[in-house]
Amino acid sequence: MSTAQTVLDLDQLCVNTMRTLAIDAIQQANSGHPGTPMGMSPTVYCLWQRLLRFDPEDPIWMNRDRFVLSSGHASTLLYTMLHLAKVKAVDPEYEILGRPSVTLDDLKSFRQFGSRCAGHPEYRWTSGVETTTGPLGQGVATSVGMAIAEKWLAARYNRPEFDLFGYRIYAVCGDGCMMEGISSEAASLAGHLKLDNLCWIYDNNHITIEGKTDLAFTEDVAGRFLAYGWNVLRVGDANDLDRIENALKTAAATPGRPSIVIVDSHIGYGSPHRQDTSAAHGKKKSSSQRGHTAGRRTPSFLCPAEFTSTSKPALDGEAAKRASSGRSDSASTATNFRSSPPNSIRFKSGGCRPVGRRTFPCFRPMRREFPGAMRPRKF
Numbered sequence: 397m398s399t400a401q402t403v404l405d406l407d408q409l410c411v412n413t414m415r416t417l418a419i420d421a422i423q424q425a426n427s428g429h430p431g432t433p434m435g436m437s438p439t440v441y442c443l444w445q446r447l448l449r450f451d452p453e454d455p456i457w458m459n460r461d462r463f464v465l466s467s468g469h470a471s472t473l474l475y476t477m478l479h480l481a482k483v484k485a486v487d488p489e490y491e492i493l494g495r496p497s498v499t500l501d502d503l504k505s506f507r508q509f510g511s512r513c514a515g516h517p518e519y520r521w522t523s524g525v526e527t528t529t530g531p532l533g534q535g536v537a538t539s540v541g542m543a544i545a546e547k548w549l550a551a552r553y554n555r556p557e558f559d560l561f562g563y564r565i566y567a568v569c570g571d572g573c574m575m576e577g578i579s580s581e582a583a584s585l586a587g588h589l590k591l592d593n594l595c596w597i598y599d600n601n602h603i604t605i606e607g608k609t610d611l612a613f614t615e616d617v618a619g620r621f622l623a624y625g626w627n628v629l630r631v632g633d634a635n636d637l638d639r640i641e642n643a644l645k646t647a648a649a650t651p652g653r654p655s656i657v658i659v660d661s662h663i664g665y666g667s668p669h670r671q672d673t674s675a676a677h678g679k680k681k682s683s684s685q686r687g688h689t690a691g692r693r694t695p696s697f698l699c700p701a702e703f704t705s706t707s708k709p710a711l712d713g714e715a716a717k718r719a720s721s722g723r724s725d726s727a728s729t730a731t732n733f734r735s736s737p738p739n740s741i742r743f744k745s746g747g748c749r750p751v752g753r754r755t756f757p758c759f760r761p762m763r764r765e766f767p768g769a770m771r772p773r774k775f
C-alpha cells in the first residue's frame with residue numbers, strides 16, 4: 397500500500413472513530429446531540445491534524461492555538477478529539493498530570509454526574525476545553541475576546557526577532573450561534589478591529605432544532621460577514637479534508653481581516669433515516685441505526701489499535717510536532733529575550749520581570765474546590 401493511501405486510511409479511520417465514539421457515548425447516556433459530530437468530525441479532525449499548533453503533551457503552552465466549540469451541545473465532537481489526540485490533563489494548579497484528559501471510561505460516562513465529559517464543555521474541568529460553551533453564540537463571542545487578548549499580548553510584548561505571541565483562535569459554530577444577536581455584535585467588532593488571528597468555522601447544515609433553518613433563518617450569512625469586513629470562504633463538502641485544509645490555510649494567510657469558513661455539511665451524516673433531518677440534532681440513534689452508520693455492527697466504544705497504542709503518538713503526531721517545534725522556538729525566543737532583551741525593555745537584575753509598567757502579566761489559576769464551583773485563590 398502506498399504511503400498516500402496509508403495516510404488517507406488513517407484520516408478516514410480517525411474520522412469514523414470520532415463519529416462512532418460520539419454515537420456510542422450518546423447511546424450509553426441515552427441523551428445528547430449526535431448530528432453535528434456526525435457531520436463535522438472531518439472538519440474538526442482536519443483542523444487538529446493538519447493546522448492547529450497544540451501539543452497534547454503540554455495543553456497549557458501559552459502560545460498554543462485555541463480551539464472553541466461554540467456549538468457546545470455537540471460536545472462529543474470535542475471529547476472524542478481530545479481522546480484520540482491523547483491530550484494530557486492538567487490540575488487546577490496548572491500542573492500536567494500525565495494522565496489523559498479524556499479516557500475511554502470518561503466517554504462511557506458522558507453526561508453522568510462528575511464525568512469529565514459533561515453535557516457541554518466546561519473550562520477548567522476538562523483539559524483542552526478553552527472556554528465553557530453551551531449558550532449559543534457565547535463561544536464565538538468569547539473567541540473574539542481571545543483574539544483581542546492575543547493581539548494585545550503580541551502588541552505589548554513582541555519585538556523584532558522576539559515573537560513571543562502569535563497564536564490563532566478557531567471557533568466552530570452552527571446555525572444556532574449565527575441566529576444569536578451576540579455573535580453579530582462580536583463579529584462586527586472583530587471586523588472593525590481587523591482580527592486576522594481569528595477564524596470561525598460555520599457548520600452550514602441547514603438544520604436546527606425545530607426543523608429546516610428556512611423556517612426562521614433565511615439571511616445571507618456570507619453577505620453579512622462580507623459587510624462586517626470579514627474574509628469569507630466556502631467549502632462545499634464537509635468530508636473533503638483537502639478542501640477544508642486549503643480553506644483554513646487561506647484563512648491563516650489572509651492579513652487584516654478575520655475569516656469565516658462556511659462548511660456545507662450534512663447533519664447526522666451517514667445515519668440511514670436521520671441524515672439532513674432535525675431528528676439527527678438531538679436524538680440518540682437506535683442500535684440498528686448505529687450499526688448501519690458504522691457500516692457494520694460495531695461493539696460499543698470500539699477504538700482501533702492505531703489510537704490506543706501508548707507508544708505511538710495519536711493523530712500521526714503531526715499536531716504535536718507542529719506545536720513542539722513552535723514551543724521550542726518560543727522557548728529559545730524567551731531565553732534570548734531574557735539574556736539580551738530589546739532596548740525598550742529593561743530587567744531587574746537577576747530576574748526575568750521587566751521593570752516599570754511593562755511587567756509580564758501573571759495569570760494565576762483559579763482553584764476548583766469541588767465539581768461545579770470555582771473560587772479565586774488568595775495570593
Ligand SMILES: Cc1ncc(C[n+]2csc(CCOP(=O)(O)OP(=O)(O)O)c2C)c(N)n1
Pocket residue numbers: 429431432467469470530531532533569570571572573576599601603604605663677
Ligand atoms: C442561547 C440558547 N438558546 C437555546 C439553546 C438551546 N439549543 C441547544 S442546541 C439548539 C439548536 C442549535 O442549532 P444548530 O446550531 O443548527 O445546531 P445543529 O442542529 O446543527 O446541531 C438550541 C436551540 C441554547 N443552547 N442556547
